[in-house]
Amino acid sequence: MSITPLMPVYPRCGVRPVRGEHCHLISEDGRRFLDFASGIAVNALGHSHKGLIGALQKQAETLMHVSNLYGSPQGEAIAQRLVDLTFADTVFFTNSGAEAVECAIKTARAYHQSVGNDEKYELITFNNAFHGRTMATISASSQEKMHKGFLPLLPGFKYVDFNDLEAARAAIGPNTAGFLVEPIQGEGGIRIADEAFLHGLRQLCDEHDLMLVLDEVQSGVGRSGTLYAYEQYGIEPDIMATAKGIGGGFPVGACLATEKAARGMVAGTHGSTYGGNPFAMAAIGAVLDVIADDEFLEGVRATGERLKARLEQFIGNYPDLFELVRGRGLFIGLKMKVEPRPFVAHMRDNHQVLAVSAGDNVVRVLPPLVIDDSHIDEFMEKLSAAAASYKPEEVS
Numbered sequence: 001m002s003i004t005p006l007m008p009v010y011p012r013c014g015v016r017p018v019r020g021e022h023c024h025l026i027s028e029d030g031r032r033f034l035d036f037a038s039g040i041a042v043n044a045l046g047h048s049h050k051g052l053i054g055a056l057q058k059q060a061e062t063l064m065h066v067s068n069l070y071g072s073p074q075g076e077a078i079a080q081r082l083v084d085l086t087f088a089d090t091v092f093f094t095n096s097g098a099e100a101v102e103c104a105i106k107t108a109r110a111y112h113q114s115v116g117n118d119e120k121y122e123l124i125t126f127n128n129a130f131h132g133r134t135m136a137t138i139s140a141s142s143q144e145k146m147h148k149g150f151l152p153l154l155p156g157f158k159y160v161d162f163n164d165l166e167a168a169r170a171a172i173g174p175n176t177a178g179f180l181v182e183p184i185q186g187e188g189g190i191r192i193a194d195e196a197f198l199h200g201l202r203q204l205c206d207e208h209d210l211m212l213v214l215d216e217v218q219s220g221v222g223r224s225g226t227l228y229a230y231e232q233y234g235i236e237p238d239i240m241a242t243a244k245g246i247g248g249g250f251p252v253g254a255c256l257a258t259e260k261a262a263r264g265m266v267a268g269t270h271g272s273t274y275g276g277n278p279f280a281m282a283a284i285g286a287v288l289d290v291i292a293d294d295e296f297l298e299g300v301r302a303t304g305e306r307l308k309a310r311l312e313q314f315i316g317n318y319p320d321l322f323e324l325v326r327g328r329g330l331f332i333g334l335k336m337k338v339e340p341r342p343f344v345a346h347m348r349d350n351h352q353v354l355a356v357s358a359g360d361n362v363v364r365v366l367p368p369l370v371i372d373d374s375h376i377d378e379f380m381e382k383l384s385a386a387a388a389s390y391k392p393e394e395v396s
């Protein structure tokens with residue numbers, strides 16, 4: 001037998017974390033890493049956060065799980081908080097980002113089918129998008145590397161270029177149910193939707209009675225410097241998926257919708273055994289206690305600006321390695337002129353700092369939202385040392 005007990009679908013690196021301390025990870029062999037990856041935008045409060053631990057401990061002792069067959073005072077309270085904080089009127093809780101997007105897709109289709117437009121089932125999505133790894137969510141992505149081996153895809157998705165409003169308009173047909181879009185593409189390389197593009201999609205949805213579905217699984221929960229990135233555009237979606245940071249490390253997500261958009265989601269149409277159980281609700285509550293706060297979010301924006309300014313100054317010293325810095329809040333991309341993956345490995349293995357590569361030759365810089373200037377200093381020192389010692393041609 002040569003297959004590993006852990007199904008070998010991830011090319012895992014040699015870092016084997018066993019403990020987390022605030023913004024650092026400690027590996028099995030005792031090495032200490034500055035964590036500017038945050039479990040890919042998940043550990044928004046860093047590691048070992050007292051508030052999150054306390055909330056989970058307390059909830060574990062009280063009641064961890066009950067079925068959605070029963071009333072949920074815990075779910076009602078968190079759903080009400082999300083409704084108060086966002087565009088939404090109603091919330092379905094999931095266990096992951098992909099499931100939140102799945103629920104968003106079902107909600108968009110059910111809207112049209114509930115008003116008798118059964119032919120409107122198609123979502124227009126955008127090149128280089130990432131929406132998850134389930135059958136529907138890989139079908140929603142144009143990226144062929146995620147399709148290979150898993151054909152046939154689910155019908156009902158059409159891809160056009162990101163930030164190309166004319167292409168989006170031209171793609172609308174009799175089967176169109178709406179648009180599914182990340183306001184800031186994460187895996188795609190921190191590509192930011194233009195203001196005119198998102199406004200244009202909103203307008204097209206209003207004109208044609210289509211659903212604007214936002215995937216804020218990565219950009220949301222303070223990552224972009226506001227609770228959700230859409231706030232910075234002055235538009236509101238009809239449906240939105242959130243996950244990653246919302247549990248601070250506990251696996252939980254949610255699909256949010258307006259009353260109008262959710263008109264097809266009636267009793268018996270959707271479900272999840274674990275979705276929104278009291279343990280997950282305790283995690284969201286502890287995260288929102290910190291992040292859903294104007295002063296905290298202002299701090300994320302200010303810290304993000306300082307980090308971005310330092311990065312912009314730094315890349316000037318290495319014009320052969322780096323092209324530009326982009327992003328919002330602490331959702332930052334460092335676009336390289338060389339392959340980012342081996343550079344991220346070099347940072348990790350030789351300078352003990354974690355970041356994540358993405359599409360479009362980008363290194364994603366995703367620190368916990370609770371960093372202070374000492375972490376920025378440590379990051380810039382390690383990044384500078386990594387750039388100074390990097391020889392792209394010698395690394396494969």
Ligand SMILES: *Cc1c(COP(=O)(O)O)cnc(C)c1O
Pocket residue numbers: 096097098099101130131132133182186187215216217218219243244
């Ligand atoms: C990570 C991600 C997902 C999928 O979330 P999972 O929890 O891995 O299922 C979906 N959409 C976006 C934009 C993401 O970044």
